Amino acid sequence: MRQNIEWQELGFKYMQTDCFVRADFKDGKWGALQVSDKPEMQIHIASTCFHYGQACFEGLKAFTQVNGDIRIFRPEQNARRMEKTARRLMMQPVPEELFLEAVNLVVKKNLDYVPPYGTGASLYIRPLLIGSSPYVGVHPSDDYIFLVLCIPVGPYYKNGFYPVKAIVQEGYDRAAPRGVGNVKAAGNYAAGMLGDFEGKEKGYPISLYLDSATHSLIDEFGTSNFLAITKDNKYVTPDSTSILGSITNDSLQTIARDFGMEVEKRHIPVTELSEFTEVGACGTAAVLTPVYSITHGEKIYTFGKECEAGHTLTRLFKQMQGIQYGEIEDKHDWMMKLR
Ligand code: PLP
Ligand code: COI
Secondary structure, three states: OOOOOOHHHOOOOOOOOOOEEEEEEEOOEEOOOEEEOOOOOOOOOOEHHHHOOOEEEOOEEEEEOOOOOEEEEOHHHHHHHHHHHHHHOOOOOOOHHHHHHHHHHHHHOOHHHOOOOOOOOEEEEEEEEEEOOEOOOOOOOOOEEEEEEEEEEOOOOOOOOOOEEEEEOOOOOOOOOOOOOOOOEHHHHHHHHHHHHHHHHOOOOEEEEEOOOOOOEEEEEOOEEEEEEEOOOOEEEEOOOOOOOOHHHHHHHHHHHHOOOOEEEEOOEHHHHHHEEEEEEEEOOOEEEEEEEEEEOOEEEEOOEOOEOOHHHHHHHHHHHHHHOOOOOOOOOOEEEOO
16 A cells, blocks of 8 residues: 655655665675665675775656556666666676666566656656675675665655756866766765755855866756756757766757757856756756755856746656656657566
């Protein structure tokens, strides 16, 4: 039976569900998936994940669709991105099939926590990979733990599809051009916490990071990609070696092309902000969050109305959600059915 949860009231917080799933890489091979109902585990205090940051994660969502099906949005893309991250951090990659099996299993074992259709909520799935061998010299781990947990979630920013105010982070860089900003290393989020926190204290829920080499080009927001709409209705998004390749952004670009829009992936000077009619932050957690203003030092750039998302972002958002909730044909085959 579905849990008695106020689905419409959900934000983005940890909640214990029935179980998580786990597989261990030991003696040079992956073991079988195990299901555990206890959220604690034993791990060596000298594990490389703690000392040297051999830790990475993914984020994806499952939706209850209008016909009652439960489907997961583009999980194979997350599997591939986690593999890329693992290789960059010299970690043992999780085979795509194991990743998909684990994601599928965690949803099946937590069906009571999958939000019903019509609530606007979804099930957030969080795969995690950590190095678990004890090394005190800097050295890649031999053993790894791969686990997947899930939580029912609502909007990441409290008002959902409603404009937010952003600030350009001027005190700190988040990722270097040849660093690990293009993969989902857990440490990237620690690197961004202080800047994001200081921005929030000043009343800006989102921080925008510029490229750390020149501080003149737009990179991305702390936990989402940047996209903008131009006066002639083009979809523009940064090309940078230090940002995460967002699966949401990729999907929105495809939808934009389906709408007949031109998509440009290129360098975006921060001064070009004055040219855009709409700006959005996109990601699994953020979905598509309209940005009303971006403060850069003394300058404030604004886009559209303070209390209403712009026309093009609204259209993109509705199409994306329509596909995710099974109301609109999934012609790109993005929604994986539970096996
Ligand atoms: N950029 C960063 C830094 C993120 O943490 C995320 C979230 O995963 C994204 C972009 C968006 O990526 P995706 O759409 O694949 O969730
Ligand atoms: C996601 O959108 O899945 C993210 O990873 C953002 C997050 C760190 C909450």
